[in-house]
Amino acid sequence: MQNFHASLCRVVASTALVGLAACGGNETADIAATVAPSASNDAECITIAEGMYIFENGKFTAAAAPQPQIVERVTRASTGWVGSIETAFTAAGYPWLGLVVRENVATLTGLAPDVDAKRRALEIGTAALQADPAGSTEMTLIVDGIGVESGERGPGESLAALAQGVISQDSCQLALNQAMDGQKIQFPTNRGDISPVSMGLLDAVAGIAMLCDEYAVEIGTHTDSRGSNEYNQVLSQKRADAVRHYLLEKGVSIEQLTAVGYGESVALDTAETYEAWGRNARTEFRLSSRP
Structure with missing residues (x-):
C-alpha cells in the first residue's frame, strides 16, 4: 500500500480498518494498493473520498468513523x-x-x-x-x-x-445517580457532621461536579418522620450545609452548589417502619442549568 496516511488501523482476523487522508495535496485520497505479495509492482490507483475504510478480501469499503x-x-x-x-x-x-x-x-x-x-x-x-x-x-x-x-x-x-465520555447534563445526572445507587451519605444520629465512611463517596460526587461545572448542583437532604417537623427541618439543613462545605473543600465552585434541607416533607415511603425510615433519610443531588 502506497501514498496514503493511516490515522487508525485495527486488524481483526483478516479484516483491517484503515483511516485514509489525502496524500497528494488534493481533497480526495489516492490509494495505491498491492493486494498480495505475488501481485505486479504496477500498483492500481483509485480516487475515493477521505474517511474510514475496511480492507477485506482485497477491497476497500466505507466504514463509520470511531467516536472521538x-x-x-x-x-x-x-x-x-x-x-x-x-x-x-x-x-x-x-x-x-x-x-x-x-x-x-x-x-x-x-x-x-x-x-x-x-x-x-x-x-x-x-x-x-x-x-x-x-x-x-x-x-x-x-x-x-x-x-x-x-x-x-x-x-x-x-x-x-x-x-471517558461526553459531558452533558444527562450524562452528569446519570453519573450522580449511579454513584448514589444503593449508597447513602452517612451522618451520626441526630447530628449534622458527615461520617468518615462516606467521604470516598463524596469525593466521587465532588469529581462529577467538577467535570460538570457548567451545571448547578442542588444538595437535597431529607430526614425520616421521627421527631418534630421543626427539628427535622433544622437537622436536614445542617446536613445539606455540611455536604456543601465538604464539596467546596474538595474544589467544587461555590457558585455551583445549593444546599436545601427538606426535613421530612418529601417522603419516599409513608410507613412508620425501620425500612421506611431508612429509605426516607437520604441525600440527593440534582443538576440544572446555571443562570
Whole structure:
C-alpha cells in the first residue's frame, strides 16, 4: 500500500480498518494498493473520498468513523505521564490498577482481588500521583474508583465512566445517580457532621461536579418522620450545609452548589417502619442549568 496516511488501523482476523487522508495535496485520497505479495509492482490507483475504510478480501469499503471519545480514551490511558504511572502500577505488582484523568480529576480504577489489595493499591496509586511532577501539579482531586471481586464497587466508578465520555447534563445526572445507587451519605444520629465512611463517596460526587461545572448542583437532604417537623427541618439543613462545605473543600465552585434541607416533607415511603425510615433519610443531588 502506497501514498496514503493511516490515522487508525485495527486488524481483526483478516479484516483491517484503515483511516485514509489525502496524500497528494488534493481533497480526495489516492490509494495505491498491492493486494498480495505475488501481485505486479504496477500498483492500481483509485480516487475515493477521505474517511474510514475496511480492507477485506482485497477491497476497500466505507466504514463509520470511531467516536472521538473512544480514541481519546485509548490515547490518554497509554501515553504521557498517565501511561508512565500505569506502567509503574504493573511493575509494583498491580497490573489490574488503572488511572483515568480528565481536567484536574484523577480516578484510580480496577478490580481488586480483596479489600486489603484495594487498600494497598489506593495507597500506592495516591503516592504515585503525588510524587509525579505532572500528576502532583495538575491533579487536585484523587478519587477511589476501585472495585473488589467480592462485589463491592468503587465509589468513583461512574466518575471514571463520565471522564471517558461526553459531558452533558444527562450524562452528569446519570453519573450522580449511579454513584448514589444503593449508597447513602452517612451522618451520626441526630447530628449534622458527615461520617468518615462516606467521604470516598463524596469525593466521587465532588469529581462529577467538577467535570460538570457548567451545571448547578442542588444538595437535597431529607430526614425520616421521627421527631418534630421543626427539628427535622433544622437537622436536614445542617446536613445539606455540611455536604456543601465538604464539596467546596474538595474544589467544587461555590457558585455551583445549593444546599436545601427538606426535613421530612418529601417522603419516599409513608410507613412508620425501620425500612421506611431508612429509605426516607437520604441525600440527593440534582443538576440544572446555571443562570
